[in-house]
Amino acid sequence: MSSSERVTHLRRFNGVAGGVIGGLALVWILFHIVTAGVGTLPNYQQRAVHLGGALFFVFLLYQGRPRFPRLQLFLLDLPCACACVVLLGYVFVNYDAIVMSNWYVNESVEKVFGVTLFLLLLEAVRRTLGWMFVSLIAVFFCYAYFGPYLPDPFGHRGLSLERLIYVFYMGNNGLLGTLMGISATVVALFLILGALLNVSGAGDTFIRIAMRLGGRLRGGAGMVAVIGSAFMGMINGSTVANVTSTGVLTIPLMRRLGFNRNLAGSIEAVASTGGQIMPPIMGPGAFLMAELLGIPYLEVVKAALVPSVLFFTALLLGVYLMARRYGLEALPPQLIPSRREAFEPRAMGNLLVPIVVLLFFILQHYTIQTAVFWSLMSIMAMMFLNSLLPRSQLSNEASARSLELAGLEAQVAREEAASTRGRMIDLLRDTYEGLYSAALSVVYIAMIIAAAQVMVSIINLTGLGVTLSQVILAIGGDFLILSLLLTMALAIVLGMGMPTPAAYAVGAAVLAPPLLNLGFDRLPSHLFLYFFASVSAITPPVAAGIFAAIAISGGTFLATARFALTLACSLFLLPFLFILNPELTLAGDPLTIILAVVSAMLGIGFLSVAAIGQLGERMKVLPRLMIGAGAIVMVTPGLWFDIIGIACLLAGITFHHLSYRPSRLNKHRDENS
Template sequence: MSSDEPVGHLRSFSGFAGWLIGGLAVAWIAFHIVTAGVGMLPNYQQRAVHLGGALFFVFLLYQGSPRFPKLQLLLVDLPCACACLVLLGYVFVNYDAIVMTNWFINEAVEKVFGVTLFILLLEAVRRTLGWLFVGLILSFCVYAYFGPYFPGPLGHRGLSLDRMIYVFYMGSNGILGTLMGISATVVALFLILGALLNTSGAGDTFIRIAMRLGGRMRGGSGMVAVIGSAFMGMINGSTVANVASTGVLTIPLMRRLGFNRNLAGSVEAVASTGGQIMPPIMGPGAFLMAELLGIGYLDVAKAALVPSLMFFTALLLGVYLMARRYNLEALPTELIPTRREAYNLWAMTNLLVPIAVLLFFILQRYTIQLAVFWSIMSLLAMMITSALFWRSPLETNFSDPAKAKTDFDTREDIPPRKERDNAPFVRLAGVTKSTYRGLYQAAVSVVYIAMIIAAAQIMVSVINLTGLAVTFSQIILSVGGHYVILSLILTMLLAIILGMGMPTPAAYAVGAAVLAPPLLELGFDRLPAHLFLYFFASASAITPPVAAGIFAAIAISGGSFLGTARYALTLACSLFLMPFLFILNPELTLAGNPIDVLIAVLTAFVGIAFLSVAAVGHLWGSMSLLSRLLVGIGAIVMAVPGLLTNIIGITVITAGLAAHRFGPSGKRRVQKCGATGDRGSKSL
């Protein structure tokens, strides 16, 4: 399942009920695809179908309680599901009248409908996201109503109950507001594309390419996880979804080749987090940023290019140093695909054509919806073509070298003539089945994300209506005072806290509503400021105490939370530094004089690389605390563009390396505990 959280309590239906619900889910997903191609409905109508369908499937697919499941389905869930369709259908039918007025058009009915929809939404959020999100929504609603009773700057004039019901149900800043519109027109389409790519075998192709590119290096299985997760993460835009999809391949592979459970889980979690900041796609969050800023997506991708490359350079170096530290070897030769296996023509075409189509339409300045629509169409066309004209390879068991070799259409394994003649039709039937499965998985993903977006929409609406964003601006400005760094640190902490437990698009949306105004008031440019918030919205997935990406990884690796989180924060140290660098120095977003940009990028790369060295604490052997501190401080200073900072940074790094090389620790070139792969893995 390609959602932001692994779900273990979904209902499964069989027989006629299974086909009916599956058909309705696929039809609902087809609505998003078709409207992306032929034209979206008016905003309220498009959003009403999106949210109404999501709520309908929440009550059918998610059990409210494990007790009396069949009775609950008949007496509670089916009526609630149908009620959601009626409540959102009312908005759909009365769209014209609603947009022409600023108040109820049938007050008594619409108040009842609004309260009922709010209660049903809370129950849907409880079933999908848990009580935490219900508590957050209710807390914001209490704040909106009891505003006059809050002390100091948190106080406001308050919203009447009638006003809250109207805004929630029918207002442009309510449940069908801007965030829900982006969910219905952008986020849903990317989830559909990601689900279809998974069922088409793109994940397997990514892993093969990653094994070919990074498998021969020290810690090759970790390199595979980083490269493969970067590929998939930039498409699905969800750390947890990426861990769930690629982690089932990469984590067992790392474990088999000597990685400790905690280190294996952390590598996958950090790499999946970084995939969302990696151009050219960056997941749906980047398109959300472009929509909110009113700029082209390519401007966002251009600004994120250097920071994302810096992050993955630091991560690959960190994995390599961990492998050196614990004596972890490269992939066995029998596990590394041949060039023909890794870059098989049909597999590469099946993968690259949809992505190329997506980028082509984006570069030609078409709408994002149309770009994703034609990308999906090209992917379906490639799947059908592959089924008719190409015999797919057998699956590779990446976790078992003895079963690693894959048969790519070898002559000795061609089936008899009769079977061969029928094979294309059999494979076409298989493609139809896998497409159906992909669309159904996409429906489950869209349902889950729509609930998160709905929760975020309510919170953002309260923030806008009560002026809470202005209040936070005043707090940040007053606390930071004349110390810009202090204000940025406070903004970082708030962005991470607001994003905990949310997928990146929703975390960024809430952070942008609350924290972008103070950053702009401090004088920062709009794009670097929003990119600053986007990076920390991504980082919230691996930041304790919630750290949803860490929990998803340990569900596969079997490691401990604290151990995995410790390694994750070590490997992701650059992710917490880079936003400060590019918001203070726009040259790192490729804005400015080319010479200044080049110097800033080169020095920042060197600084980030040595920051990884200091974080891992291994270079020519184990580093002392003093040498790590010197190298780390020098790396941070050098990462800040400027001649003086470069000179100071190089001097301090050199002092740290000298202390390491010629001090007592420099004489120990190989750790005793890392003498063998087994012993090294245990020391983790």
């Protein structure tokens, strides 16, 4: 293994071993695709294959310790991988007996199997996610067992070890529960979809379109990062994955055009966070929400449309204001792709056909699995058709431009060399690499979902969600805003270090009941939690999205986080807007919706102005406070709040211009003299 592989603890197999592992990964991924097309297996069987395969590949691919890797592989990892297959294969084979029974079928064997699987899961979670997740699972299990000894209001009657083992291994609310089912049938398919879109060239296409659309604006490189990350976030579903996929192009581009390294990293991290809330294809957490609520996915898209547009409008304005503040210009004209390069027909076909197919089947009310299956088939068909035709000179130039702008000249040479090889061989290689990359992503996400499933199961079994609901209601009392602030803080804390799907799942189990008891509707309540599950990726002290960005930009954590929180100020406010004002989720009559959207747009825009402190010239403290207060008042529902907010905004703008008027007059006199 190379030194880089020892650092990441991720094994790379070559030769026969690499072929075997790659072949098994391919079969496992094809299982998800085929069952999506012809019909999934019964619940426990589908989930057992999904989780069993994920655990199998964790022990083979994720190195437990850097010392004695070959000895560890044969004496520890390979037996553990096979044991996971046996333990979940037992559930697969005995599915009928398990679902017909309310207790153990073969108690002595199943207790041993349950304990063994629990220990193997803890080790798999440690290897993929770290000790924090292991500690969380251990804390939840201790809470479940020691409930009778805890003080009120958190005490409960407790669960025996026998009950805990049964629920974990064989119960409907255990490891193979609802979240694992969603992972096996929805989340995995979207990860495969994103991987194949990447190898088909969608990432380069997104960047070229973003350059064409935003490159001419002031701070054009930052605009490219925002637009490109919004596009990629629709198919990516992970802040960290979005940063690492688009950031390798956008962050070097921003650095080359004068952006501070901390500002460049923060723009990419915030834009990647917002990509998960961007319709029409939001992150996997949105599909998880639709399944948990039992509503069509399009209802989630409809509810998130206006908040996502408001956020990206505010973010683009924030980047523009930062560019004014630090004297950053647009992209040079020679670096902006032509219309033909940006919208090259073959590249646009690879991008649009799968998305159109996906949306068509969703709009026709087919299941999500069927929609993604046919979208995957369309990607493969487009890749096959393109392999039959020689790559156009325009396509080669467009791809080279995207890479050269990011300073990846070596990759340009590889792209040009690849065009001379057999196109069918390239197709097979690209398809295999895409599916293998998807397998790695599915393994990682499956471990996150498994950890979240254990925690959610214990929350449901012990009634912790109801308990926290009572605590929040007792502290907040009649003050809705205080209760919402407490819920926000808990949602962010619970989501720290977790990717959005897992953060949302845990938050929904714990914090949705308090919101419902406060009288809020189900969809806005869950969307509130989903937004803050996304925000946790850029909220210190964990802030995984910030760490991913500084790994590329070379910036510092605190400075990058400060810029990120300034740019993302609207993302912290938006959930309060739509949960208090459901018209922003497109619920209500058209006139009321339009007025609410206009009011929110003005408020969110001026909040960015106040946070950044730039309005023509740099703003002084008092005008910033006045404009910030007016923006917050204006986004509060109610006509009188709008009037008061507008008055504060006008007063702040007037005071700002008056404070700079003498200096402008003196400058004008000096120029005339």
